Amino acid sequence: MAGSNEVNANESKMVVPLNTWVLISNFKLAYNMLRRPDGTFDRHLAEFLDRKVPANATPVNGVVSFDVLIDRPNNLLARIYRPAPSTASNAPLLTDLYRAPSADPFPVIIFFHGGSFAHSSSNSAIYDSLCRRFVSLCGAVVVSVNYRRSPEHKYPCAYDDGWAALKWASGEPWLRSGKDAKLRVFLAGDSSGGNIAHHVALRAAESGVEVAGNVLLNAMFGGNCRTESEKRLDGKYFVTIQDRDWYWKAYLPEGADRDHPACNPFGPNGVKLEGLPFTKSLVIVAGLDLVQDWQLAYADGLKKAGHYVKLVYREQATIGFYLLPNTNHFYQVMEEIKNFVSSNLL
Amino acid sequence: MSRSDLGTDPYDSVEDDRWIASASASRGEIDSLLQGAGYRVCSTDLRHVAIGLEQLESAMVGDQCVASSAEAIHYNPSDLTAWVDSMLSELAPDPHLPRHPHITATANTWADPTQQRPSLHGLENHHQHRSVPAVSLQSMDEEEDAAIRLVHLLVSCADYVQRGDSEMAGSLLGQTRLALARVNTGFGIGKVAGYFVDALCRRLYPPPLSAAGGGGSAANPEILHHHFYEACPYVKFAHFTANQAILEAFQGHDRVHVVDFNLMHGLQWPALIQALALRPGGPPLLRLTGVGPPSPDGRDALREVGLRLAELARSVQVRFAFRGVAATRLEHVRPWMFQVAPGEAVAVNTVLQLHRLLGDRASPEGGDAAAAEPIDTVLAWIVGLKPKIVTVVEQEADHNKPSFLDRFTEALFYYSTMFDSLEGGRAGGSHRGGHHHHHHQQQQQTVAEAYLQREMCNIVCCEGAARVERHEPLARWRDRLGRAGLRAVHLGSNAFKQASMLLTLFSGEGYCVEEADGCLTLGWHGRPLISASAWRADDDAALPCDHQTLLVLQDHSSSVTSGSNNVVDGDDHHLRQHSVVRNNDTGSGSSCSRV
Numbered sequence: 001m002a003g004s005n006e007v008n009a010n011e012s013k014m015v016v017p018l019n020t021w022v023l024i025s026n027f028k029l030a031y032n033m034l035r036r037p038d039g040t041f042d043r044h045l046a047e048f049l050d051r052k053v054p055a056n057a058t059p060v061n062g063v064v065s066f067d068v069l070i071d072r073p074n075n076l077l078a079r080i081y082r083p084a085p086s087t088a089s090n091a092p093l094l095t096d097l098y099r100a101p102s103a104d105p106f107p108v109i110i111f112f113h114g115g116s117f118a119h120s121s122s123n124s125a126i127y128d129s130l131c132r133r134f135v136s137l138c139g140a141v142v143v144s145v146n147y148r149r150s151p152e153h154k155y156p157c158a159y160d161d162g163w164a165a166l167k168w169a170s171g172e173p174w175l176r177s178g179k180d181a182k183l184r185v186f187l188a189g190d191s192s193g194g195n196i197a198h199h200v201a202l203r204a205a206e207s208g209v210e211v212a213g214n215v216l217l218n219a220m221f222g223g224n225c226r227t228e229s230e231k232r233l234d235g236k237y238f239v240t241i242q243d244r245d246w247y248w249k250a251y252l253p254e255g256a257d258r259d260h261p262a263c264n265p266f267g268p269n270g271v272k273l274e275g276l277p278f279t280k281s282l283v284i285v286a287g288l289d290l291v292q293d294w295q296l297a298y299a300d301g302l303k304k305a306g307h308y309v310k311l312v313y314r315e316q317a318t319i320g321f322y323l324l325p326n327t328n329h330f331y332q333v334m335e336e337i338k339n340f341v342s343s344n345l346l
Numbered sequence: 347m348s349r350s351d352l353g354t355d356p357y358d359s360v361e362d363d364r365w366i367a368s369a370s371a372s373r374g375e376i377d378s379l380l381q382g383a384g385y386r387v388c389s390t391d392l393r394h395v396a397i398g399l400e401q402l403e404s405a406m407v408g409d410q411c412v413a414s415s416a417e418a419i420h421y422n423p424s425d426l427t428a429w430v431d432s433m434l435s436e437l438a439p440d441p442h443l444p445r446h447p448h449i450t451a452t453a454n455t456w457a458d459p460t461q462q463r464p465s466l467h468g469l470e471n472h473h474q475h476r477s478v479p480a481v482s483l484q485s486m487d488e489e490e491d492a493a494i495r496l497v498h499l500l501v502s503c504a505d506y507v508q509r510g511d512s513e514m515a516g517s518l519l520g521q522t523r524l525a526l527a528r529v530n531t532g533f534g535i536g537k538v539a540g541y542f543v544d545a546l547c548r549r550l551y552p553p554p555l556s557a558a559g560g561g562g563s564a565a566n567p568e569i570l571h572h573h574f575y576e577a578c579p580y581v582k583f584a585h586f587t588a589n590q591a592i593l594e595a596f597q598g599h600d601r602v603h604v605v606d607f608n609l610m611h612g613l614q615w616p617a618l619i620q621a622l623a624l625r626p627g628g629p630p631l632l633r634l635t636g637v638g639p640p641s642p643d644g645r646d647a648l649r650e651v652g653l654r655l656a657e658l659a660r661s662v663q664v665r666f667a668f669r670g671v672a673a674t675r676l677e678h679v680r681p682w683m684f685q686v687a688p689g690e691a692v693a694v695n696t697v698l699q700l701h702r703l704l705g706d707r708a709s710p711e712g713g714d715a716a717a718a719e720p721i722d723t724v725l726a727w728i729v730g731l732k733p734k735i736v737t738v739v740e741q742e743a744d745h746n747k748p749s750f751l752d753r754f755t756e757a758l759f760y761y762s763t764m765f766d767s768l769e770g771g772r773a774g775g776s777h778r779g780g781h782h783h784h785h786h787q788q789q790q791q792t793v794a795e796a797y798l799q800r801e802m803c804n805i806v807c808c809e810g811a812a813r814v815e816r817h818e819p820l821a822r823w824r825d826r827l828g829r830a831g832l833r834a835v836h837l838g839s840n841a842f843k844q845a846s847m848l849l850t851l852f853s854g855e856g857y858c859v860e861e862a863d864g865c866l867t868l869g870w871h872g873r874p875l876i877s878a879s880a881w882r883a884d885d886d887a888a889l890p891c892d893h894q895t896l897l898v899l900q901d902h903s904s905s906v907t908s909g910s911n912n913v914v915d916g917d918d919h920h921l922r923q924h925s926v927v928r929n930n931d932t933g934s935g936s937s938c939s940r941v
Binding site: 033049051054055072093094095125326 | 426
């Protein structure tokens with residue numbers, strides 16, 4: 001880790017509330033224990049430490065959740081979050097859960113949780129909270145995909161699972177809305193989830209599947225060279241270049257480097273997006289995230305390829321700012337997401 | 347760092363992106379935001395935890411610390427304060443080692459404690475919780491509609507049954523059978539719906555009283571159980587986890603006594619006997635008291651099991667004594683029947699038994715009946731035995747709700763997930779051994795389904811004393827056991843890891859082990875189905891545990907040495923002295939105490 005511990009602790013302490021600092025530092029510490037220098041991962045301990053919550057078909061603040069099996073051979077699960085069905089008193093029946101929340105157009109947000117491709121699950125408490133918030137915020141049905149993780153499952157497993165989820169959603173009649181009975185789907189994700197959202201959107205564009213919009217929250221991108229932000233912020237705000245390298249090595253194919261298109265979509269090996277019906281993107285970047293230069297380059301790349309991108313840059317935000325509702329960053333970014341979704345709900 | 351005064355909305359400011367301090371949190375309250383993330387930390391402890399995290403981080407540079415942390419056993423990660431403290435004490439056991447002084451000095455640079463802005467979703471009332479199964483509806487509209495319609499019909503039918511409208515119920519039953527024909531009965535709801543239709547039918551038109559219990563099968567319950575044990579990992583998980591806790595609790599004791607509330611074939615005990623045989627310092631004197639129903643045909647089933655276990659114990663040189671206690675109902679058992687000797691360490695083991703002692707719940711919200719139920723009596727004398735450990739395994743479901751419709755719906759979803767796991771969880775073993783092996787597995791699965799069907803039938807068809815499958819979720823058991831004077835003994839990451847590894851070895855993917863507040867659950871496709879927890883009476887001091895002994899269990903699978911024909915030759919003396927003893931005399935005898 002670059003820099004002295006004293007300096008690092010001081011800097012990150014000053015920009016986040018205490019409970020956020022505790023939460024993210026706790027993750028950082030735990031994750032350090034899980035990553036082994038030889039590239040293997042202590043999955044058992046990871047699952048033991050991860051705080052999970054069950055799905056709950058009883059409404060809590062107007063939101064219910066239930067798990068579905070999207071792909072039986074891969075045991076691919078997703079957790080569906082939706083507004084509580086209006087018919088139910090306290091115990092919606094299975095039939096109610098599979099009914100459209102409204103006849104008017106509503107967004108379906110396919111959400112890919114973060115964790116640098118290795119950590120967390122769709123039933124992780126932090127992501128359960130976030131998905132519930134999206135439901136209330138956007139009147140959406142959220143599909144949180146429990147994609148296969150690295151290092152046990154490398155590229156392209158996560159993308160394949162994302163694609164399977166999109167295909168599944170396309171086949172569900174109750175997810176369609178509006179007079180044209182259309183699936184109004186958004187792809188969203190934080191960290192590795194943002195990366196997955198991009199690649200699933202790309203595949204959708206190549207396959208002629210319509211996506212209403214992409215929401216990328218602190219998306220995970222990288223490349224071989226060390227950018228200025230990586231060098232400047234290494235180790236200062238919970239994240240190090242070293243851990244980023246570890247996660248890429250765990251996800252990317254054996255022998256690949258970080259200019260692999262999965263990691264660096266606008267790098268030397270990237271796919272050209274010009275002329276593809278790629279969706280609109282909301283790209284949120286935290287100013288204290290060391291990979292911001294890659295995220296900004298991503299936004300730039302989209303723009304140069306002729307695609308709509310709205311960039312939201314939060315100068316003093318760190319990674320994970322969206323996990324606890326206790327800062328301006330949180331509320332203002334949520335507002336941006338809400339506006340982006342509603343204005344693209346065509 | 348600027349501060350706003352109370353009364354100004356800190357989120358008005360556009361220029362200042364940083365969070366601004368405001369009103370201080372109440373002392374002693376749990377930080378609600380961290381609670382939403384799954385952690386229970388008092389607001390007043392936040393600083394302490396933060397300092398601890400910093401210290402741990404500085405300490406954990408270099409491979410040495412990483413390696414030692416890999417061997418550490420973690421407990422109850424939700425209690426972040428305790429977790430951090432325990433890791434600190436492991437890394438720096440010498441209290442005289444200076445903590446980093448400069449870190450302490452800078453501790454105050456944090457902003458003031460968090461503003462308690464209520465998060466969008468508040469505390470979940472854990473009593474109000476429902477899971478529906480991870481329904482696999484293939485993306486064919488018709489298929490999906492049919493499955494949903496089937497569920498709807500079933501539940502409507504149950505509703506009419508509850509209301510006593512047997513005419514409507516009967517008519518709906520007919521429709522349901524028709525709907526069944528259109529669903530895939532290979533897995534999920536389709537698979538289990540047939541059994542529920544039959545159960546509803548039975549409830550509507552009860553057969554003459556001659557039939558034994560629900561389900562109509564005359565099969566020996568122990569055989570059904572044995573097949574269920576083999577076909578899926580739930581009972582193995584229960585045994586394995588309980589044995590870990592018992593082993594730990596028996597550390598340092600020379601004379602130990604296990605009380606098993608439901609002996610059956612004694613499948614749980616060979617592994618414990620073997621582990622005790624191998625423990626550093628040598629095995630203790632092990633007494634096992636097994637409770638079970640009286641044998642119908644004049645056999646002495648309990649004693650037979652005891653003899654087999656004695657044989658095994660002999661072969662690994664563990665001094666062993668067995669006693670059987672035959673009882674038709676658990677509440678008829680009395681503590682004096684166990685003849686606990688002074689100085690013995692006692693373990694009480696209850697796998698899928700305690701729920702049988704529950705009665706009807708008084709109110710819909712689950713307030714308990716005013717009168718003492720059998721459960722309270724039994725828990726009281728369990729505590730009175732001063733056990734070193736009480737291992738509790740229960741189904742993770744609420745099948746004891748006051749409303750029949752609620753019970754029915756819960757059971758429908760619970761068993762649908764269960765059946766799905768039987769079908770889908772067949773291990774890598776399904777590729778080995780070819781056709782014969784596959785056929786054997788299929789048979790096993792069928793019998794295992796029959797085992798579950800009995801449970802389902804009991805829940806749907808029976809009432810009053812006859813309804814014994816009164817499953818309640820872990821949350822309710824925690825309350826109950828707590829009120830009885832028991833405190834949780836947390837199951838740690840070692841038990842979790844062993845359980846996970848067991849699953850990988852013996853079962854297919856799709857199963858999930860989870861840690862929840864010091865207890866472990868095993869589920870299928872994200873739905874917990876069974877929970878395992880350990881408890882002790884309030885006054886006992888926890889003994890330090892030895893990691894090595896626990897790892898030993900890994901090498902010994904819980905395979906059963908079923909009743910062998912080996913004659914007990916040689917040292918008969920051992921067997922006669924320690925064989926089954928009649929409870930009211932001191933000589934050896936061949937029968938068990940009957941109640």
